Amino acid sequence: MARKSATGRIGIADVALKAGVSHATVSRVMNGNFTVDPDIAARVRAAAVELKYQPNPVGRSLALGKTDTIGIVVPDLANPTFQAILRGLSRAAAQDGYRVLIADSFEVSSEEAILAGEARRRCDGLVLCAPRMGDAELAEIAPSLHPLVLINRTTAAPGVPSLVVDYGLGVQALAEHLVELGHTRLAFLAGPAGSASNGLRLEGLAVFKASHAHVDVTMLDGGSDFDTGHEAVDAVLASGATGILAFNDLVAMGLMSGLHERGVNVPADISVTGFDDIPFARYTTPTLTTAAVPIAELGAQAWHQLRALIRQEGTETPGVRYQPRLEIRSSSGSAPVSPAP
Amino acid sequence: MARKSATGRIGIADVALKAGVSHATVSRVMNGNFTVDPDIAARVRAAAVELKYQPNPVGRSLALGKTDTIGIVVPDLANPTFQAILRGLSRAAAQDGYRVLIADSFEVSSEEAILAGEARRRCDGLVLCAPRMGDAELAEIAPSLHPLVLINRTTAAPGVPSLVVDYGLGVQALAEHLVELGHTRLAFLAGPAGSASNGLRLEGLAVFKASHAHVDVTMLDGGSDFDTGHEAVDAVLASGATGILAFNDLVAMGLMSGLHERGVNVPADISVTGFDDIPFARYTTPTLTTAAVPIAELGAQAWHQLRALIRQEGTETPGVRYQPRLEIRSSSGSAPVSPAP
DNA sequence: CCAGACTGAGAGAGCGTTTTCTCACCACAT
DNA sequence: ATGTGGTGAGAAAACGCTCTCTCAGTCTGG
Structure with a gap:
């Protein structure tokens, strides 16, 4: 030997x-x-x-000062959105010979900064999904994380491209859609307080309300998962709204499930919309009206931006703003003549 | 500075x-x-x-000869099963300070061996999910991949623990369940040919048939995703079977969707069962009867086995065999008095 | 009072590569 | 025959750590 x-x-x-x-x-x-x-x-x-x-790649990495690896920090690997981002990122990076290292923060945002730093040191660049991290903290650690690409967040720190989905526009489009169907009493089943994307939705709703004074929009507390939607059924019914804007598809599905159990007919009695267009949205009964976000493409785009940063291509990478596309399916329909039960 | x-x-x-x-x-x-x-x-x-x-972790890794990273090779990151395994693995490994590196083979099994080798060299150990790789090839590369843990496969190479779900037993339990409901004509919507887990299901069905001579089991070609199930609706109806064993939950959901479009009532006219118990299985309409595989736990267990190997704990790690648990929901019901339309 | 044990920190040798520097060697021109 | 230029390969220095040696210095016991 x-x-x-x-x-x-x-x-x-x-x-x-x-x-x-x-x-x-x-x-x-x-x-x-x-x-x-x-x-x-x-x-x-x-x-x-x-x-x-x-x-041996480790020796090689030490000599070359690069690892051919990028990291991604996600708050929850169980969330379909982050799974899709990861998928797109992994696929795109693999095409250029890069691997992806996962850092799941398990929603413990207090450790996200340390986690991100640790992951970054092992890699040539980082994709950060940290919707709950404070702006100040983010701005502080951002420089030390460079090359860095942000998902669904922006930061004041320079040289950090952001890929954001315009949730505000999406929620406006959904609300508009419901109004066109004759709904005048809407309810928004909010996501986690402090979540950046929830904030964007709220801003969008504010814009919507400003231009639709005759429409009543009730705000309801919620969350981001199926159970949240399921539990919100009482609050939704109590609100008297006939058009419900759920925080995302998962919540919408939970809500539809809860409404179904109550014998409430969707969309005859109540219309429900989601957000994200996760794969299962087209398979629910009724199929879910939602705002589609090209989320796997977002992962791929994250890699392209990161790659530009890693290769130090002078081209400014200003980030990308994605506009959700309205995906009208069967969970939304004309407002009932009489208010919901 | x-x-x-x-x-x-x-x-x-x-x-x-x-x-x-x-x-x-x-x-x-x-x-x-x-x-x-x-x-x-x-x-x-x-x-x-x-x-x-x-x-700098790279210098550290070189000096210590360990990277505090493990790799996982999956055939398709879009598959909920592998997402769940990844989640469980990542979570468990993180608890011990290990990170997970992803290698997605995108179903290109010809490159799985190279991919696995590459991933392994960057890491302290490897979890391999390669259902289509040939037995001979696997046995050949296995020694060079050690420490290695196999998911849903076994190999003759020594010192390689396997975590396998007993799909055979699961499918038997599901078939048994349908028979108890009075079904005498079943159909199995097979998964990808050559897939190891499909083979196990077939073996289970063979055992089942041997002890249930009066039950007719039709074999139908299929696949592993929603669309496969959706497209199989004609073949299913043509078979005249009233109890359908779908390869997995995704296929079952696709089938149910197709049946719904045809106006076939599940479970009144036809009973459908899935496999895996993915999160969405309890949210379909009707909710899906399936065989539950504690898949995230499997990911965690994979880490524990791998950890034992990495730490060279003398304890034999014989691998674990998981027995699926029957999860009876609403997609299965009594056989119709008259044959399905 | 000095030999031996012990303590704590520096020097330096890895770890496995890449890459620069150096130099031997050959061919060719002078 | 001697100097010059070019070529190709070895020696050695990085890369950023850890860890074993080694050796001052202090402490203790005879």
Whole structure:
């Protein structure tokens, strides 16, 4: 056995020994440096194959100062949105030979900063999804995280592109849609307080209300998951609204499930809209009217922005603003002639 | 600026310089080695804080021969099953200070071996989900991947624990359930040919058929996603079966959607069962009868097995066999008196 | 009062690469 | 025959850590 190193793994030195050359030459051959005599190169390659030599990426990373890895910090891997972002990111990065390291903060936003820093040090760049982190904290750590791309947040710190979905516009479009169907009493089932994307939705609703004085919009507390929607059914019914804007698809699905149990017909009695257009939105009964966010594309775009930063391409990367597309399905319909039960 | 290293980052040398000690001492302090004079330790710590020094994990990894990272190879990150495994794995590993590196093979099983090798070299261990990889190839690469944990596969190579869900038993339980409801004509909507878990289901069905000669089981071609199920509706109706065992929940949902469009009532006319118990299974209409696999727990367990391997704990890690739990919901009901339309 | 044990910190050798620097060697022109 | 230029490969220095040696210095016991 050609085992020399302490780790027991085949190293560049073993190949050098076997080929009768210096390890520098082996490195040259492995990296396709053409200033090597073809005969020697062949000998080195033969030795490498015979020993099944595979360069150690850690040593390589140390020497090159890059890891060919990027990190992504997500608040919750169980959330379909982040799964989709991860998917898009992973796929796009893989195309350029980069791998993705996951850092799940499990919604513990107090540790997000440390987590992000740790992940960043292991990688060449970072994609950060931290909807609850304070603006001040974000601005403070952002420089040390560079190259950094933000998802659904912006920051004052310079050189940090943001990919944001215009939730405000989306919620306006949904509200508009419901009004066109004749609804005059709407309710918004809000997401987690302090969440940035919830804030954007609220801003959008404010704009909407300003231009639709005759429409009544009730605000209801909520959350971001199925159960939240399910539990909100009483509050929704009590509000007397006939058009419900749920925080996202998950909440909308929970709400529809709860309404179904109560014998309330969607959309005959109450119309429900979601947000995100997760894959299952088209498979619910009734199928869910929602605002579609090209979320996997957002992941891919995150990689492209990050790549530009990593390669230090001078081009300004101002970030991208995504406009949700209204996806009208069967969960929304004409307002009932008489108010909901 | 205390910038010495070429990379521009603060290194251990900078801290050593500032504290007026050797870099060895800084290392000692950072690692909590108590053979350091408290005064000096304090000085070092102060310098580290002032310079915002954060140890470089790559250098650390090289010196220690470990990366505190594990890899997971999945065939498709879009598949809820692998998302759940990833989630469980990531969470459990994080508890022990390990991060997870993703390698998505995008169903290109020809590259899975290279991908796995590459991922493995960057990490301290690997979790491999490669349902389509040939047994021979797997057995060949397995030794070079050690520490390695297999999901839903076994291999002859020694020292490789496997975590397998007993799909055979699950499918038997589901079939049994349908028979108890009076169904005598069943159909199995198969998964991808060559998939290991599909093979296990087929074996289970064979056992079932052997002990239920009076039950007719039709085999139908299928796949693993929603659309597959949706497209299978004609074949299902043509089969005349009243109890359908779908490959998994996604397929079952697609089928139910297709049946709904055809005006076929589930479960009055046809009973449908899934497999996996993905989160959405309890939210479909009707809610889906399925065989529940504690899939996130499987991810956690994968970490525990891998950890034992990494720590070289002598304890044999024979792997775990998970028995699916029947989850009876509303998509299965008594067989109709007259055959389905 | 000095030999031996012990303590604490620095010097330096890895870890496995890449890359620069250096130099031997050959060919060619002078 | 000697100087010059170019080529190709080895020696060695990085990269940023950890950890073993080594050796001053102090403490203790005879």
